[in-house]
Amino acid sequence: MTVVFLNGRFINEDEAMISPFDRGFTFGEGVYEVCISVAGKIIDLEEHLARLDRSLNAAGITLPPERSLMPGLMHDLLERNGIKNGFIYIQVTPGKTVRNFIASPTERSTLLMSTGPTPLEESNAYKHGMRVQVIPDIRWGRRDIKTTMLMPQVMAKRAALDTGFDDVIFYDDLGITEGSSSNVFMVKNEGELVTRPVSHQILSGCTRNTVIELTEQNGMTVTERPITRDDLLQAKEIFLTSSTYLVVPVVELEIEGKSKAYSCEETKKIQNIYMEYLNK
Structure with a gap:
């Protein structure tokens, strides 16, 4: 019991x-x-x-x-x-x-x-990545408050599952906000990590903040700025972070009918860095 x-x-x-x-x-x-x-x-x-x-x-x-x-x-x-x-x-x-x-x-x-x-690093998403849709963000303007009012996320996630995807990434007028229960990072072709800066529009994720600190300690460059939908289509890799996802690669993305597959070599390195942190 x-x-x-x-x-x-x-x-x-x-x-x-x-x-x-x-x-x-x-x-x-x-x-x-x-x-x-x-x-x-x-x-x-x-x-x-x-x-x-x-x-x-x-x-x-x-x-x-x-x-x-x-x-x-x-x-x-x-x-x-x-x-x-x-x-x-x-x-x-x-x-x-x-x-x-x-x-x-x-x-x-x-x-x-x-x-x-919880399966942690044994989850299918952690091992094999996720297929994700990018959709408009219809949530309220204080997404920095971790509120229990999660109906928009539930509806979006269910709709994604019904069409063969695993999750969603939201966007507003400034660009990408976050996933249904995660923060979003992209890896540029030259290896730079980019994520949206903290504001009322996104949650200040604890895993997000730890990943920024750990990757910078390992010599990676992290830039906090808005990410456009075109940025995602041009990115080398995309990954999501949260307490339960840990660090999960996005292997396929759909934006307004356009689809792109992604590698996850850099994301795998970041997963290893984060797992070392969890197990120390």
Whole structure:
């Protein structure tokens, strides 16, 4: 039986109950984080919790009372479920109120944490790459907040799967934003890495930031600037980063009916650099 942490208690998942009037349910009001554990070590833990704090502050959601205890609680949750290599999902919502747009909670915020296994570098996407469609970004203007309101991503990903693709990359008026749950990098022919700079339009990915740091330490040049759709078609390689994807090569891209296949030699090198970081 899977054990979760909910509002101060470790309980079996089938015993976990949240009010039907929780604003995460009635208004989709909530933020989340996903971390991975490698051999029991939670990767980039401080960075994930700092981003959780930023998202909560931006959304006006009160910190859960267990906030200062969360690192220890997360390790305890892994141990209770016998997870060494896996994920930890954290979700915080404002708690329950009457169903009114501006009602303020009078009780604690809701904190849910769960965990489970994940294939990490054994996933098919990590080993063999992904086929990806490039589509317009219809999401809201504060994509830097890691909100639980994920319907546009879910709809886009399902549509891509229905047409034989694995995922999507979004674009707006400035160019490529990000994947449905990942940041986007391209490798230029001369080996330079390019990714969109952090702003309200993209999430500051923890894996993204670590990959930038690691590749620069290994002598690679990383430029943060907007990426156009034409840039992607001219790129040598494209890869996606996230806590659960790690570093995944894009092997085929479709943009407005145009299709291109990509090699992944440089991406494989970056995968190796990142795996060394995870296993150190």
